[in-house]
Amino acid sequence: MRETPSYSSPERLARDLDWNLLKTFLVIAKSKSITDAANTLRLRQPSVSASLKRLEDRLNKKLVDRSPGSFRLTKAGELLEKEIIDIHGAILRFDTLLRNTEDEISGHVRIAMASHVECPLFDRALSIFHQTHPNATLSIEISASRHAIENLLARKASIGVCLVKERSPKLQYRRLFREHFGLFCGPEHPLFGRENLNESDLKGHSSVSFVTDQMGDALRQVALMRAHANLDDRIVGTSANLEEVRRMIISGLGIGPLPIHVAKRDVEAGILWRLPPYSNPPAIDVYVVENPNVQLNRAEAEFIKIVGSLIDQTPIEERIYI
Structure with a gap:
């Protein structure tokens, strides 16, 4: 019987993680509630909640503490927000980098x-x-x-x-x-x-x-x-x-x-x-x-x-x- 290749947790995460989930989480992290995030994203509230749940499941970490009158990031959520901001900045620089490459005269x-x-x-x-x-x-x-x-x-x-x-x-x-x-x-x-x-x-x-x-x-x-x-x-x-x-x-x-x-x-x-x-x-x-x-x-x-x-x-x- 053929064995399924094993991946370490970081390899599997890099392979399977959806960038759209990270973008959604970045909006959630800057919002006051899931409803607020849904309005910013112009999505239904259940869709945003489902995206957050999928990301937490992928990372196996709770990212947001939600309770009546309270909506705040966990420690893991705060760390993830900082990393996503860095990643997002790097992606935004891609256009400049590629444009500069095109501008190189060869x-x-x-x-x-x-x-x-x-x-x-x-x-x-x-x-x-x-x-x-x-x-x-x-x-x-x-x-x-x-x-x-x-x-x-x-x-x-x-x-x-x-x-x-x-x-x-x-x-x-x-x-x-x-x-x-x-x-x-x-x-x-x-x-x-x-x-x-x-x-x-x-x-x-x-x-x-x-x-x-x-x-x-x-x-x-x-x-x-x-x-x-x-x-x-x-x-x-x-x-x-x-x-x-x-x-x-x-x-x-x-x-x-x-x-x-x-x-x-x-x-x-x-x-x-x-x-x-x-x-x-x-x-x-x-x-x-x-x-x-x-x-x-x-x-x-x-x-x-x-x-x-x-x-x-x-x-x-x-x-x-x-």
Whole structure:
């Protein structure tokens, strides 16, 4: 014969106790009589009495002393009332807890970025976003600026940080910062370490540059600077990645353009040398680009909001690097 599983008294109580009985008892405990409780609950008096009797039977404790002219909780009833109040408060907090859970942002943000963007404001946005929404994730995909724009138009990226050749009416643009470009050479170059140079000293030297360093592209001003220096028309090395242009310059392939504030550490370390022109270096704007036709997830919308807020709060003078 199969035995019925045995439960300890607390286990059986937790399994069988009806929350509705506890709610009814809480009203009874705050009332002056069963009739008063019945009126509050909009139930018949016999139904309330029956509920109290069932609860007392379940707990095997008398909870209310009722006699002519007297209606008061027993010691067990007082203890139970306190516990029910705590339980009721916890249940009332469930909605807030669940709402807060729903408010946690845990989506993914894809950032299409031009190579080696150095911008303290953008770094600050990343930091604030992570601290505020630690469950959200980001990916930063480095590519040529035109590819970043293509990804935004194709809705493959949440936000772009890049140079802009021509503005598409389908996208929105906000200037993130302005950087200035200079010409540099590496330790293997004959002009390395030489002071008091002028642009005529650069004439005929080979050069390396970015794929966008063309008269009709985003780095047109840089192309004009190279042309004014009369560098050799043949560019011996190109890349869309700033790190690779930097590598070619350091390796001695030729003179090449770099953002001055980005190259500063390498100049101080003795692996790059600044060449003329030293005054009025070409200025290039870097933009935050969005596609307003894309339905953003909550993480994307929040990150864009943070970036936009920091841009609004920071004067452009503090976002110009040289």
